[in-house]
Amino acid sequence: xxxxxxxxxxxxxxxxxxxxxxxxxxxxxxxxxxxxxxxxxxxxxxxxxxxxxxxxxxxxxxxxxxxxxxxxxxxxxxxxxxxxxxxxxxxxxxxxxxxxxxxxx
Amino acid sequence: xxxxxxxxxxxxxxxxxxxxxxxxxxxxxxxxxxxxxxxxxxxxxxxxxxxxxxxxxxxxxxxxxxxxxxxxxxxxxxxxxxxxxxxxxxxxxxxxxxxxxxxxxxxxxxxxxxxxxxxxxxxxxxxxxxxxxxxxxxxxxxxxxxxxxxxxxxxxxxxxxxxxxxxxxxxxxxxxxxxxxxxxxxxxxxxxxxxxxxxxxxxxxxxxxxxxxxxxxxxxxxxxxxxxxxxxxxxxxxxxxxxxxxxxxxxxxxxxxxxxxxxxxxxxxxxxxxxxxxxxxxxxxxxxxxxxxxxxxxxxxxxxxxxxxxxxxxxxxxxxxxxxxxxxxxxxxxxxxxxxxxxxxxxxxxxxxxxxxxxxxxxxxxxxxxxxxxxxxxxxxxxxxxxxxxxxxxxxxxxxxxxxxxxxxxxxxxxxxxxxxxxxxxxxxxxxxxxxxxxxxxxxxxxxxxxxxxxxxxxxxxxxxxxxxxxxxxxxxxxxxxxxxxxxxxxxxxxxxxxxxxxxxxxxxxxxxxxxxxxxxxxxxxxxxxxxxxxxxxxxxxxxxxxxxxxxxxxxxxxxxxxxxxxxxxxxxxxxxxxxxxxxxxxxxxxxxxxxxxxxxxxxxxxxxxxxxxxxxxxxx
Numbered sequence: 001x002x003x004x005x006x007x008x009x010x011x012x013x014x015x016x017x018x019x020x021x022x023x024x025x026x027x028x029x030x031x032x033x034x035x036x037x038x039x040x041x042x043x044x045x046x047x048x049x050x051x052x053x054x055x056x057x058x059x060x061x062x063x064x065x066x067x068x069x070x071x072x073x074x075x076x077x078x079x080x081x082x083x084x085x086x087x088x089x090x091x092x093x094x095x096x097x098x099x100x101x102x103x104x105x
Numbered sequence: 106x107x108x109x110x111x112x113x114x115x116x117x118x119x120x121x122x123x124x125x126x127x128x129x130x131x132x133x134x135x136x137x138x139x140x141x142x143x144x145x146x147x148x149x150x151x152x153x154x155x156x157x158x159x160x161x162x163x164x165x166x167x168x169x170x171x172x173x174x175x176x177x178x179x180x181x182x183x184x185x186x187x188x189x190x191x192x193x194x195x196x197x198x199x200x201x202x203x204x205x206x207x208x209x210x211x212x213x214x215x216x217x218x219x220x221x222x223x224x225x226x227x228x229x230x231x232x233x234x235x236x237x238x239x240x241x242x243x244x245x246x247x248x249x250x251x252x253x254x255x256x257x258x259x260x261x262x263x264x265x266x267x268x269x270x271x272x273x274x275x276x277x278x279x280x281x282x283x284x285x286x287x288x289x290x291x292x293x294x295x296x297x298x299x300x301x302x303x304x305x306x307x308x309x310x311x312x313x314x315x316x317x318x319x320x321x322x323x324x325x326x327x328x329x330x331x332x333x334x335x336x337x338x339x340x341x342x343x344x345x346x347x348x349x350x351x352x353x354x355x356x357x358x359x360x361x362x363x364x365x366x367x368x369x370x371x372x373x374x375x376x377x378x379x380x381x382x383x384x385x386x387x388x389x390x391x392x393x394x395x396x397x398x399x400x401x402x403x404x405x406x407x408x409x410x411x412x413x414x415x416x417x418x419x420x421x422x423x424x425x426x427x428x429x430x431x432x433x434x435x436x437x438x439x440x441x442x443x444x445x446x447x448x449x450x451x452x453x454x455x456x457x458x459x460x461x462x463x464x465x466x467x468x469x470x471x472x473x474x475x476x477x478x479x480x481x482x483x484x485x486x487x488x489x490x491x492x493x494x495x496x497x498x499x500x501x502x503x504x505x506x507x508x509x510x511x512x513x514x515x516x517x518x519x520x521x522x523x524x525x526x527x528x529x530x531x532x533x534x535x536x537x538x539x540x541x542x543x544x545x546x547x548x549x550x551x552x553x554x555x556x557x558x559x560x561x562x563x564x565x566x567x568x569x570x571x572x573x574x575x576x577x578x579x580x581x582x583x584x585x586x587x588x589x590x591x592x593x594x595x596x597x598x599x600x601x602x603x604x605x606x607x608x609x610x611x612x613x614x615x616x617x618x619x620x621x622x623x624x625x626x627x628x629x630x631x632x633x634x635x636x637x638x639x640x641x642x643x644x645x646x647x648x649x650x651x652x653x654x655x656x657x658x659x660x661x662x663x664x665x666x667x668x669x670x671x672x673x674x675x676x677x678x679x680x681x682x683x684x685x686x687x688x689x690x691x692x693x694x695x696x697x698x699x700x701x702x703x704x705x706x707x708x709x710x711x712x713x714x715x716x717x718x719x720x721x722x723x724x725x726x
Contacts, residue, residue, distance in 0.1 A: 030654075031654075032653065032654040033654050034653075034654050034655055034656045034657060034672065034673045035670075035672065037622075037654075037656040037714075038618070038620070038622065038656055038658075038670055041620050041622040041623075042620045045620055073381065074380075074381065091343065091381060092343045093670065095618065095619055095620070096619055096620055097619070
């Protein structure tokens with residue numbers, strides 16, 4: 001049981017969402033942000049114990065259109081999508097149990 | 106590199122030791138009314154106070170007269186009969202051979218000379234003072250700083266007659282026991298959230314610190330039964346300045362909590378300074394017994410709101426309705442009526458409910474619109490004190506008084522400030538956050554200019570009192586001050602009580618971070634991080650310098666390891682209400698860890714990015 005985390009861009013996120021199926025956890029991060037770095041380790045830890053959520057990373061500074069489309073105004077922001085629809089989002093660094101609760105909704 | 110550690114006694118502990126020392130000194134000597142024991146600044150933090158002690162063979166009362174530089178400046182008080190006399194001396198001048206006259210009810214008189222040191226540069230001298238001794242009498246105008254300055258009290262001439270040496274923040278309020286409630290100097294989270302409130306006598310003695318798990322900011326209010334409403338937040342949830350708590354006056358325990366996230370949406374109605382972190386920015390609270398409700402000022406929603414005391418549900422909103430959802434506008438907002446001038450308030454402070462139900466506040470006017478395209482530049486803007494009359498049945502509002510609009514940008518403060526109601530037609534309006542940068546009126550708090558920019562900032566603070574629209578008092582000071590409060594130094598209820606003050610309430614358990622990243626051993630922590638470790642009685646403080654965006658964790662390694670995420674990302678604080686806690690180096694990080702929940706011996710380690718460093722420090726808790 002584990003999933004891999006991969007970096008994608010805004011276009012790829014739209015393709016994934018357009019399929020309208022599955023669970024996606026998108027992390028909008030910045031390379032110059034301590035909480036984002038820490039969140040990446042939290043997500044890696046979570047990834048080891050799940051198999052039904054695709055975890056994707058989007059560089060905040062490289063995906064302006066995606067920020068606008070999904071109304072992301074700061075980093076880190078994580079958005080959980082189910083069947084192509086946003087279910088919940090969280091701003092700022094989150095602890096593992098909080099994210100696990102989010103994706104098990 | 107060995108990390109510097111330092112133990113810090115709480116000021117309450119320092120004060121009790123100072124008290125024990127001067128009492129011992131007094132007991133050793135033979136002091137009489139003619140030659141009394143005199144202790145200047147007995148509680149270490151109020152240099153313009155003293156304590157005079159002596160014995161008399163029979164009970165007599167004592168009258169004190171602290172002589173002014175002219176007779177109108179004399180301050181006096183009468184103390185009741187006793188044989189053991191402890192006479193607080195208030196209102197001394199700095200750098201001056203003060204004459205203090207003591208007169209016994211038996212008729213004997215003694216004149217003491219008390220020499221004080223010059224006041225420090227951070228006690229600012231007024232640049233303008235216009236009033237009369239007849240009007241101002243023996244009051245002082247107390248001000249609490251938000252730019253580099255000290256809290257101080259000024260008499261009718263503008264002479265400093267009291268100042269405090271601690272970094273007191275935010276509101277200064279006198280409570281029913283005559284003491285002052287004011288923010289502590291112990292930072293919990295940047296830029297200005299402190300551990301709680303001090304309850305302090307004018308002599309500088311701190312009787313209590315009321316501690317809160319997520320700290321204090323801006324304002325407090327004493328209830329009829331003595332319990333305290335204190336503004337706070339829940340720091341771990343990531344938002345600030347959106348909660349109020351009722352605190353038990355004896356124990357400091359939280360009795361009730363109001364969470365404004367349950368009363369208002371967080372993403373509508375934002376002011377020009379709003380962000381998601383500080384979405385409401387509560388800067389004042391007022392309890393109204395008639396309606397059993399709390400009135401709260403939310404700077405970042407351009408709104409004064411009223412919520413039910415019991416349920417916390419929203420009753421009404423005073424504010425420009427533009428941009429708010431129509432269903433909220435229809436239910437909670439007022440419609441302006443009347444034929445007189447009317448302006449909504451924007452980014453306001455210091456809401457006050459008057460005896461007749463009118464609402465006063467300081468309308469900072471920052472941005473003066475809900476719509477970005479209509480924002481008013483500072484040079485064309487104004488700030489004012491304003492009084493609104495509201496009809497909560499018809500949901501109508503009328504502006505019935507204001508002062509300040511006519512003064513334009515000269516009186517404009519983007520932040521802080523207050524109003525006071527003394528009686529009908531008798532008000533204080535304090536515009537304490539004025540500033541210019543390179544000669545232009547500031548459109549952001551002047552304390553936000555940092556580094557090289559600071560030298561081009563000119564601070565100003567204008568405090569005005571009006572009686573029937575006649576200006577009776579105006580003081581200008583060359584710094585920014587959060588609030589102005591007119592108080593007398595001598596107050597019958599403020600009785601000096603010996604013994605150790607109390608730390609009440611709780612700092613709570615600091616939130617730990619459960620994920621620890623993989624790291625390599627980095628040896629001793631490098632000098633470049635300038636790591637220092639402070640140990641207070643109830644918490645520990647990591648101070649260091651990190652680059653923006655570095656991943657930092659503090660580890661306490663003992664029988665079990667406690668790990669804490671240390672934020673290094675600097676938020677662009679849009680409401681730097683108090684700038685006195687800012688470090689000159691923007692990379693500076695200060696991170697406190699409460700001792701609650703910790704027991705045993707711990708080695709202190711740091712993770713910085715991919716390395717774990719030893720600090721060489723071991724703490725015993």
